[in-house]
Amino acid sequence: MTGDQVGERRLSIGAAIREAIIEEMQRDERVFLIGEDIGIPGGFGGAFGVYLGLPEIFGRDRIIDTPISEKAIAGAAVGAAMMGMRPIPDLQYSDFVFECMDEIVNQAAKMRYMSGGRIRVPLVLRLPVGASNRGAQHGQSPESYFIHVPGLKVVCPSDAYHAKGIMKAAIRDDDPVLVFEHKLLYGSKGRESAGGLDLTAHVPEEEYVVPLGQAVVKRAGTDVTIVATHLVLYRCLAAAEILAEEGIECEVIDPLSLLPLDVETIYASVDRTGRLVIAHEDTLTGGWGAELAARVVGERFDSLRAPIVRIAGHDVPLPVAPALEEAVIPSIDRIADQVRALVAARR
């Protein structure tokens, strides 16, 4: 899919998202950035450095630094979007989204409907997720709350190629899109922070757009379908390698967007494998895996040869101690064990 040939241009997710934003800001002057610490000279370029260099290109008028006021940021984005702009608000860590839920759930998502379809709210809210030993208020993966909000779209890119393409699609979308990015996958800190993963991918020079609602088959397989996002997606791929040596072939699918969700690709895979594993870092109960499981048991009951297994962050606030955090987030071992048990039980 992403064509990893030698010699081709490889970018980290952070760099790919920066490129997408630059291209869209050049293409459409209605696009602007708004958030805390995003454009201050000598500052951070956003909490994860994604905006570094942008003020020099676009000026501070289109990269608007704000007070520490999440409601003001989200509210300003909603208002500007209604008046014809295409804001990209930034919340530093997704954990802070709870400070502006009203603007997102009650305003951004509902304005179009309440107006009888006459007003649009095109905005792209960037929300970094993922545990990184910072504890309960700086490591959540809150994407699942938002698939429950009619009117929103929810995107979870996990590699540079698709991150760039879907970010461009999101910016061109006429609806509010929430983009959840995993902070250990940005790639800015190199391999270690993500446990030895190569976090770059081929990103062609030419312009391309990846539409919302198209899942990506990351690995083909026949025995079990695994649907996973973000860091856990890579852990599933690693587990799949281990399992392959044992003769268990996993098909690993990156849904890429959770709403719209490309259930067709997933259904087709489950029709073939008869087994479904869903894995995410977000906590289990009420997570997006529940919705996918419910869809599949509702619409593909006859394809299922075994129970659907969900592997997720445990239902606890995130602890800081590495020994504890590791126990909470799905590990390669936990994934491999559960897949093994699933396949063994129904040979």
Next chain:
Amino acid sequence: MTGDQVGERRLSIGAAIREAIIEEMQRDERVFLIGEDIGIPGGFGGAFGVYLGLPEIFGRDRIIDTPISEKAIAGAAVGAAMMGMRPIPDLQYSDFVFECMDEIVNQAAKMRYMSGGRIRVPLVLRLPVGASNRGAQHGQSPESYFIHVPGLKVVCPSDAYHAKGIMKAAIRDDDPVLVFEHKLLYGSKGRESAGGLDLTAHVPEEEYVVPLGQAVVKRAGTDVTIVATHLVLYRCLAAAEILAEEGIECEVIDPLSLLPLDVETIYASVDRTGRLVIAHEDTLTGGWGAELAARVVGERFDSLRAPIVRIAGHDVPLPVAPALEEAVIPSIDRIADQVRALVAARR
């Protein structure tokens, strides 16, 4: 279960909840009420009149009227709970909970864990839900968001007997409990508002407590298990009557609390019927029905003889026009049709 004998004392849900609060405030002086328009002389006694008469009993010190400041209300509840009190904050309509999500999700739910288990946050947040032709910002049923928050408990009473008993349990609970009540079921406006339902139930004089995590079998049946809450629960019961005449026997279960959820009672029923229907007014995608479906397909796969069916509010913001609102919320007909189709497909 609730012993509906003639001549016995019958109360509306609103009156039952008032009684529970009065008894607990008398029993424990740490209990107090806080919210907008709850105790003002000549005022409303809360948005649905539940607190009328309480200031006269307990004084305004324990019934604290606030500015229109949801963060202040929820924050004050969290802080007071940590210092040994047992606050009952009130948010008028559950739609306004999005104004204080941080206090609930990041503070109330996590304080105990972050402190290494050393601090408790016992509070009971009351959240009226349900569509009533007031539109997108006054009719949501947001209970499903909160089953996704580790550290919270979530309760959805649907009749006066259980509402009183579980409210008392919630007030005595050492964790933050969110109580979602359906505004058309309070019973204050009589039968019409709930479409002819009798909204009173027998409530004994004697003290009793209904623990969290115990589902109630509202109707026994052999062909299909229906799990439903609030107004839709009554619609399911009505549909079950219709279906019974056609020879389809529905077992209807009120889960009463969603977290903890009494899956044992539900599993036992599904083991017998082999068919599960889940119904709620909250929107479908990411609703609590998804979690229950995922649990059942994960743990009771072999009992299932047919796809799990979810019947929920459609994934749209709520419209005001009665013609539209009715199309969105599960109706008796929609429930009966779907159950009929489910049973017919797998005779």
Next chain:
Amino acid sequence: MNEPVDVSGLDADHARLLYRGLVRLRRFEDRVYQLFLKGELPGTVHQYQGQEAVAVGVCDALEPGDWITSTHRPHGHALAKGVSMRGAMAELYGKATGCCGGKGGSMHLGDPDVGMVPAIAIVAGGVSIVSGMGLAFKLQGSGQVAACFFGEGATNEGAFHEGVNFAAVQRLPIVYVCENNLYGASTAYHLTTLVPDVVDRVAAYGIPAVSVDGMDVVAMREATAEARERAAGGGGPTLIEAKTYRFAGHSRGDARKYREREEEDAWRDLDPLTRLRDAVVSRDPSEAGRLDAVEAEVEAELEDAVTFARESPEPDAAEAFTGVYADAFPVPSMRGGIL
């Protein structure tokens, strides 16, 4: 606040226009109240009687390209900004011909064609989003201004604080119109803050604030014109505190037992319709007849609107599933492949 309305700066046409505005709002609300009691309108209504001078004065000073945000109590704002009586009334009936197609209802009246986003029923919700409207106008260099209506109760919300502070530091073209009618639902403002004059709270944001007789449509108009000019000229936002009163209950079914009869009477004596009429007629007694004619015209407009709304069709049930997303994106719960 007892001074006569000063009409010296208005010509007779303009004065009549303002009077028409006041009468339209009053008659509309009085009629809505009756219709509601008759059971013709679904849901609930929050009414505007008493506060008409605020909406009419403010909107008269705005340019046609300007926008407003509104609240749970939007009928007056909507009519004053130019939403048609037919569109507004049909929306209250939940009819397909309503200004929001029956999806918004009383609390979400709006019409982009006349510069009104759907009213926001979350207290202070408009203060949050109006910054973005002002920001868009500033970035677009369009010279447009946004006026943001809210009650005094909204000033205790975090959204007020964050929104006004951000707009101030960005010098956005916004006019904040705080309708201080002394109560938020049953709760008197002075019970909710130690600083019961909103103008005294705005120093925290470094923007100008002015207290205005909100029962005087001309005073409201002038204060708004000044604030609008400052905003359009890059001078940033202004807050206007309109001292006013709602004659009706908070919403239908409010018996107003938390207020004293004397207080209500004192404010009724300041009725903005009477005060404008008195001023106009005392300047030129021959206006009396023309103002009567205005009233008759308004009655006819209202009658037409009620008939229109009554006779309009209910929206088709299928409409419930449109307008959630911008493209032809299916509502996830409606099945059909994509979730």
Next chain:
Amino acid sequence: MNEPVDVSGLDADHARLLYRGLVRLRRFEDRVYQLFLKGELPGTVHQYQGQEAVAVGVCDALEPGDWITSTHRPHGHALAKGVSMRGAMAELYGKATGCCGGKGGSMHLGDPDVGMVPAIAIVAGGVSIVSGMGLAFKLQGSGQVAACFFGEGATNEGAFHEGVNFAAVQRLPIVYVCENNLYGASTAYHLTTLVPDVVDRVAAYGIPAVSVDGMDVVAMREATAEARERAAGGGGPTLIEAKTYRFAGHSRGDARKYREREEEDAWRDLDPLTRLRDAVVSRDPSEAGRLDAVEAEVEAELEDAVTFARESPEPDAAEAFTGVYADAFPVPSMRGGIL
């Protein structure tokens, strides 16, 4: 802010106690910085060097039964309020012996035994919940007071507005301590509001506010004592704006390129440790040796804390699943019947 620290109201013991407090915070942070660079500490740290006089002065004026809330930058507040160096250091290491059992970490230090709830890393989160703490004390008639630490950046949050207004109108026993270190992360406060002195923003709530030299531990102590007395006596909250500066970056890895070197130097000249030491020694030169001894004692305490933390066990993985709920309620994802 250049005046010498006035120690005339302190006896030598008390002065030494305050000096010890300052040195403990400074040495702890300097050591944490080294340990962090060595890779011994997980996560991130937000450090307190430069601001020590605020935490030490405030906590010295509190009674043992009083409580504090803190922020993402809590190390200084924790030590000053009485969290043991061992418990704090072990928590930074994520060890089982940490004051939160390794679950909280740097941003959530706390210890109910010494009157500190877990620090809240959501900016202004403490301002929201401290009202409830004050409310509890008021309802209990306990005479306790809650002190709430936060940065100037927090004053732009809605939580600040709602929290302070509610506490004011309820006259709650709270001392708000705003550490105005001029920056919130990379953003200078004057870029975020037109009113860059926090004391000037508090008139909106009708409570007293005082601006204090936050590099002067004695001044901080006195201002707090006065505010505490008012609070405990039913006079309601006070806001203290401590003018201060963080010598270090916002968090690890901040190169501070958004600040001028001259500004940093000017503030370093106001180092609260030097200023107190100078004042004490100039009053009584024989104190120099005793203050040296204090420093040596702190070094030993610190060394012990590091050794303790290093040698402490990691928490058992099973601990991850305890303490979510208050009773023996199983974590839903751990299966076993109840969801």
